[in-house]
Amino acid sequence: MNRDVVVIGGGIVGSAAAYELAKSGVQVTLIDEDKPGRATSAGAGIICPGTSFRAPIHHFTLSGQAAGYYPVLLDELASLGITHTGYETVGCLYVATNENEAEKLPILKTLMEERKSSGMPNIGDLAIVDSEEAKRLFPAIGDIHSAIYLSGAARLDGRLLRQSLIEAAQKLGANVIAGSGVLQCKDGNVEGVQVEDLIIATDRVILAGGAWSNQYRDLIGIDIPIEPQKGQILHLDMRETTSSWPVVLGFHSHYMLTFPDHRVVVGATRETGSGYDTEVTVGGVQEVVNEALRIAPGLSRGRVVEVRVGLRPATPDLLPILGEVPSVKGLYLAAGHGANGLTAGAFSGIAVSRQVMDVEVGIDLEPYSIQRFEA
Numbered sequence: 001m002n003r004d005v006v007v008i009g010g011g012i013v014g015s016a017a018a019y020e021l022a023k024s025g026v027q028v029t030l031i032d033e034d035k036p037g038r039a040t041s042a043g044a045g046i047i048c049p050g051t052s053f054r055a056p057i058h059h060f061t062l063s064g065q066a067a068g069y070y071p072v073l074l075d076e077l078a079s080l081g082i083t084h085t086g087y088e089t090v091g092c093l094y095v096a097t098n099e100n101e102a103e104k105l106p107i108l109k110t111l112m113e114e115r116k117s118s119g120m121p122n123i124g125d126l127a128i129v130d131s132e133e134a135k136r137l138f139p140a141i142g143d144i145h146s147a148i149y150l151s152g153a154a155r156l157d158g159r160l161l162r163q164s165l166i167e168a169a170q171k172l173g174a175n176v177i178a179g180s181g182v183l184q185c186k187d188g189n190v191e192g193v194q195v196e197d198l199i200i201a202t203d204r205v206i207l208a209g210g211a212w213s214n215q216y217r218d219l220i221g222i223d224i225p226i227e228p229q230k231g232q233i234l235h236l237d238m239r240e241t242t243s244s245w246p247v248v249l250g251f252h253s254h255y256m257l258t259f260p261d262h263r264v265v266v267g268a269t270r271e272t273g274s275g276y277d278t279e280v281t282v283g284g285v286q287e288v289v290n291e292a293l294r295i296a297p298g299l300s301r302g303r304v305v306e307v308r309v310g311l312r313p314a315t316p317d318l319l320p321i322l323g324e325v326p327s328v329k330g331l332y333l334a335a336g337h338g339a340n341g342l343t344a345g346a347f348s349g350i351a352v353s354r355q356v357m358d359v360e361v362g363i364d365l366e367p368y369s370i371q372r373f374e375a
């Protein structure tokens with residue numbers, strides 16, 4: 001069996017890469033092992049890159065372009081008859097709970113306005129709203145101080161989008177294999193990928209293995225500095241919610257958002273140094289519940305239906321690692337999106353697959369190169 005390009009890892013990044021390659025007529029094989037802790041299957045799905053207080057400039061460049069690319073990607077999927085992604089523009093409330101936080105809202109609003117003027121999508125109309133208006137928009141909210149409301153924020157369902165990308169890739173001719181892919185290299189060249197007894201000969205591999213992308217140090221001679229960061233996230237069922245309630249963010253890493261069928265998602269822990277542990281812990285659930293109820297006590301009526309655990313692929317500088325590995329001809333990395341991969345991961349996978357095909361990538365990948373860690 002000889003396929004032109006092999007993608008290892010079928011989270012959002014690898015699935016999008018496989019889709020783009022198949023769309024362009026490349027013979028592609030996508031290999032996914034369905035490891036417990038796949039981040040795409042646990043991610044909240046908030047697409048609102050303009051809300052960060054501070055982040056590296058290249059974070060905004062990639063996330064802005066990626067968020068702006070979603071309508072194009074979703075149209076392409078729709079033209080194949082695939083529409084289940086959970087993507088919807090629902091707006092966002094960025095909440096201040098006290099005087100101290102409220103003093104920072106105008107500064108953040110100005111930052112968002114600047115980002116909007118410089119072309120960042122998913123911001124929309126901006127306004128500072130009081131507690132009553134926030135409660136009208138998200139009725140489970142308690143007595144907060146005030147909030148910024150952004151009309152343009154969106155959310156999606158990572159599981160649905162991943163399935164849709166794989167379905168689209170398969171429709172366009174991609175081969176999808178369930179199993180663990182083992183990269184094979186010799187003398188600085190990619191030679192193939194082994195999946196159990198099957199050897200797939202290829203000279204081009206995209207490694208999109210999420211938090212598991214760091215396993216090849218000995219084989220490729222360089223360190224890929226990606227570590228798992230565990231996130232525990234709760235799914236509630238609450239009859240009175242509707243899927244059009246806005247995403248709620250604030251001056252902490254916790255958030256809540258709603259989906260169809262009265263589902264409320266509240267998250268999430270950020271357990272740096274967790275290793276590959278995917279257990280649900282009492283402490284993790286307590287942290288998420290406490291933070292959610294602090295902002296939205298009305299959620300206490302919700303029924304807990306599920307706790308998901310995902311391993312974010314975290315890098316030291318919060319930027320993903322994208323593009324060809326200089327020391328191994330034919331090996332391309334598309335991993336390390338940390339807490340931002342449902343926003344940027346599909347676009348990154350597509351961009352790297354375009355680099356593999358040697359066509360216009362759509363973004364300068366140099367700032368995201370593995371070489372930045374050499375110093």
Ligand SMILES: Cc1cc2nc3c(=O)[nH]c(=O)nc-3n(C[C@H](O)[C@H](O)[C@H](O)COP(=O)(O)OP(=O)(O)OC[C@H]3O[C@@H](n4cnc5c(N)ncnc54)[C@H](O)[C@@H]3O)c2cc1C
Pocket residue numbers: 008009010011012013014031032033034035036037038039040041042043044045046047158179180181182208209210211212213230231232233267268269309310311312313334335336337338339340341342343344345
């Ligand atoms: C709780 C939580 C909330 C989040 N919320 C958001 C959010 O609101 N917005 C946002 O933008 N991002 C969010 N994220 C981040 C986002 O989910 C991730 O950055 C993104 O899903 C990473 O995608 P990935 O494809 O790189 O990795 P993953 O989704 O982890 O996929 C990697 C895949 O590679 C496979 N794999 C690995 N090694 C091999 C191998 N050797 N052979 C075969 N298969 C292999 C695994 O089985 C897995 O399926 C969240 C993450 C978590 C955990």
